Amino acid sequence: MREVNRQWRLAAYPKGLPRESDWTLTEAPVPVPGAGQMLVRASYLDVAPYMRGRISPQTNYAAGVAVGEVMVGGAVGEVLASNCPQFDAGDLVVTEFDFGWQDYALLTPAQVRRVDTALAPAHCWLDLLGLNGVTAYFGLAQAEMRPGDSVVISAAAGSVGQLAGQIAKIGGCRVIAITSSEAKLARCRELGYDDGIAYRIEPDLAAAVKRVCPRGVDVFFDNTAGPIHDAVVQNLALNARVTLCGTVSLAARFGEADIGPRFLRQIMIARARVQGFLVFDYAPRYDEARARLAAWYGDGRIRLHYDIADGLASQPRAFLRLLGSENLGKQLVRNDAPAGA
Amino acid sequence: MREVNRQWRLAAYPKGLPRESDWTLTEAPVPVPGAGQMLVRASYLDVAPYMRGRISPQTNYAAGVAVGEVMVGGAVGEVLASNCPQFDAGDLVVTEFDFGWQDYALLTPAQVRRVDTALAPAHCWLDLLGLNGVTAYFGLAQAEMRPGDSVVISAAAGSVGQLAGQIAKIGGCRVIAITSSEAKLARCRELGYDDGIAYRIEPDLAAAVKRVCPRGVDVFFDNTAGPIHDAVVQNLALNARVTLCGTVSLAARFGEADIGPRFLRQIMIARARVQGFLVFDYAPRYDEARARLAAWYGDGRIRLHYDIADGLASQPRAFLRLLGSENLGKQLVRNDAPAGA
Incomplete structure (x- = not known):
């Protein structure tokens, strides 16, 4: 009892x-x-x-x-x-x-x-059928992901990331994982990511992004902010779109100022768009996304x-x-x- | 000769x-x-x-x-x-x-x-009929300026700023100047700006933006980057749009890293959009803008x-x-x- x-x-x-x-x-x-x-x-x-x-x-x-x-x-x-x-x-x-x-x-x-x-x-x-799924789905939609885009996803092995990566693959993109360790990167590759970076073993993150995206990043699904954000923003392609979805790397200094390099000039020159994202804004359309996510899961096109x-x-x-x-x-x-x- | x-x-x-x-x-x-x-x-x-x-x-x-x-x-x-x-x-x-x-x-x-x-x-x-006019016109268009928006313009008395301010007024907005001196601010008021900040005499720029935009900034036409950008970004309204048009305040350290506070979390929470702007992208539509600018100048609705x-x-x-x-x-x-x- x-x-x-x-x-x-x-x-x-x-x-x-x-x-x-x-x-x-x-x-x-x-x-x-x-x-x-x-x-x-x-x-x-x-x-x-x-x-x-x-x-x-x-x-x-x-x-x-x-x-x-x-x-x-x-x-x-x-x-x-x-x-x-x-x-x-x-x-x-x-x-x-x-x-x-x-x-x-x-x-x-x-x-x-x-x-x-x-x-x-x-x-x-x-x-999948909670908020992570609709976050991944609409976060990519807000970035106007198009087939052929190079899509970089931070926290790529995480709850949103592993879904976003697979949705971007379904959408015909080249999908790049940024994750902490080689073990996680291996998991990402299992899920279909084309390439990736284990940031803890990279001495120069911006150079690593350039290595895996030599023609620049078209879409950046940012779950972390911090140094990963900085590295990707230095490699934006013309007309790139950045979805600011999470700031988990700032957790240690929550409420404190985040001091570091700013890239306004690079964003201006690339005519990039950096946009905050909150999934609740898309609540009227959750059913549309969830029907697709459930179907992709049922087909085996999404694994978790x-x-x-x-x-x-x-x-x-x-x-x-x-x-x-x-x-x-x-x-x-x-x-x-x-x-x- | x-x-x-x-x-x-x-x-x-x-x-x-x-x-x-x-x-x-x-x-x-x-x-x-x-x-x-x-x-x-x-x-x-x-x-x-x-x-x-x-x-x-x-x-x-x-x-x-x-x-x-x-x-x-x-x-x-x-x-x-x-x-x-x-x-x-x-x-x-x-x-x-x-x-x-x-x-x-x-x-x-x-x-x-x-x-x-x-x-x-x-x-x-x-x-007016050069690049400044079309820059002001399309920079506001890219920010999807709407009647009733609070629009903040940096370098407000400058060649782009004085045009952007008057176009935003024509568009039914509340228009706020950020400029260096009280003399320039007086010029901005002559042109129809509703309110403004002379940044050289403000001890706390973010507080000054809050004072003139207590309900937040809907559109920020940024010609400067630097500390003015930082102050405005801390006061963005929900779904604010920022047009990154120029970085003149970074001129002294051109080519060097721009180190300072970053506001990704604030941008995320406001679901704001920060977007680089280059007027050449709008070249096919210059004639549309120039016809309107010339008409407004002819009507006396734009003065320079x-x-x-x-x-x-x-x-x-x-x-x-x-x-x-x-x-x-x-x-x-x-x-x-x-x-x-």
């Missing part, structure tokens, strides 16, 4: 790179669903870079987590009890942000989507790597692995809480 | 900010037009920021001037002798780049446009300030004044060479 709901609460706003001690594992009773609510047990908990932005006192897209609150996060889970006509016990649902780092959550129908494992297995609903940690206790550690770029594939946590009586 | 053609030749590539000694005034015989050529005497010589980019060994849009060559530049001039059926002695013509800093030049019909003083006086053909130096001897000094932001209005040089026999 389940009795305890373990919850990771924010203990302090991190200074620089977060540490495990920035969260505390607490226990609460398993909640009881009220009218219109359902009790959901997490099957897979999400681990994602956006979470860094939610634990800063800085202005951001969304309200942050206050110290003492349950840490924000999404999950795929099973309905254990339902007071909603739309869902029954045994149904699988997914929520992008409203689960929290905990075993059980009360959710309403408006907070979830139904998981259909005929389209893709449960754990795929946090990336996962890095799944075991047990809710590992949640902060899994998040720190992600920030440290140590994960191989989409990082998730498989829950170990009891499933029922 | 004209016998001597004075010519400013590049003496050395400038290190940092150019100095007068980087050019030497030499004399040559007045050339004699061959078949298909005409001899043109400069009436007004152009002085423009792009010239800085042509005297650097760096890669740039266009071929640079070699040491020893006549300095590049445009002019409005009078045809003194013509071996072309299209033009006769007494006609006025304009060339954007092919005159050079000299009294007389040989030109072909392909290098010039005919000046029609019924549309605007001769000196207006180097800005000029800062006209006297005599070819003042050409390098006039260019240095421009780089030092000392000119009030479009900088030109009125030629003092003899007009005829």
Whole structure:
């Protein structure tokens, strides 16, 4: 019988790179669903870079987590009890942000989507059919990717990157991975990337980009900012398009000024376009993208790597692995809480 | 009788900010037009920021001037002798780049446009109906300026800026000048700018932009890069568009790295678009813009300030004044060479 709901609460706003001690594992009773609510047990908990932005006192897209609150996060889970006509016990649902780092959550129908494992297995609903998939799809669309473009993707083996790389291949592009290690680069090649750079072993990143894109970069899907961004921007082709999708490499100095070389003159001369991207702006078109992503997955044209940690206790550690770029594939946590009586 | 053609030749590539000694005034015989050529005497010589980019060994849009060559530049001039059926002695013509800093030049019909003083006086053909006009027009078009936008223009009193500000007003925008001094800001207000900043007297530029654009900047027409760019980018409204048109504030450190704060995260969060601009990309549409500019000038909806130096001897000094932001209005040089026999 389940009795305890373990919850990771924010203990302090991190200074620089977060540490495990920035969260505390607490226990609460398993909640009881009220009218219109359902009790959901997490099957897979999400681990994602956006979470860094939610634990800063800085202005951001969304309200942050206050110290003492349950840490924000999404999950795929099973309905254990339902007071909603739309869902029954045994149904699988997914929520992008409203689960929290905990075993059980009360959710309403408006907070979830139904998981259909005929389209893709449960754990795929946090990336392929979650926000990562639509991020990759619309991030490339915003950059007006065209067949024949040289497309560079940073954090190429990550949850968005591995999808973007494969979508760009489907779109007839030459696709270049930038990732941390040779192990990850090998994974990228398995997924169909044409070439790539393991940045930790390159003494001169800008020269490495020039080596793999001698005619310049047409599209840059930037998940990192920082030195990787700098290296690519020095190699933009005429009329290049850059999608600024994430800034994970700035995580260590979140809230501090990012001082370094600026390339406005290069951007001007290339008539390049550098554009911020937020997937929520494309929400009215998610269904279009998800139908295509599910079909490509079903055809085997998209394959995915996962890095799944075991047990809710590992949640902060899994998040720190992600920030440290140590994960191989989409990082998730498989829950170990009891499933029922 | 004209016998001597004075010519400013590049003496050395400038290190940092150019100095007068980087050019030497030499004399040559007045050339004699061959078949298909005409001899043109400069009436007004152009002085423009792009010239800085042509005297650097760096890669740039266009071929640079070699040491020893006549300095590049445009002019409005009078045809003194013509071996072309299209033009006769007494006609006025304009060339954007092919005159050079000299009294007389040989030109072909392909290098010039005919000046029609019924549309605007001769000196207006180097800005209003030259490249500055189409730069202002298409730079705002690229930024998808819309009525009601808050539009910030740097180098607002300059040759492109004073045109962009008035076009943005015609387009129903709230228009904000950023310029160096209070004297220039007063000129901008005369031209219809709604508000502005004299950056030399502001202790905190980002705060000053926030003061004049409390709801953020929708369009930034950037002629300067540098600290002004930094201040505006920290105040971008959601979905802001930035046109990178010029980098005159980097002139002192041309070819060196531009080190400073980067704002990728702010650009991402605002979903802003930062885009390089080169007017030549719009060449097929110049006539569309010039017809409108001439009509607005004719209606008095566009007025222009000029800062006209006297005599070819003042050409390098006039260019240095421009780089030092000392000119009030479009900088030109009125030629003092003899007009005829």
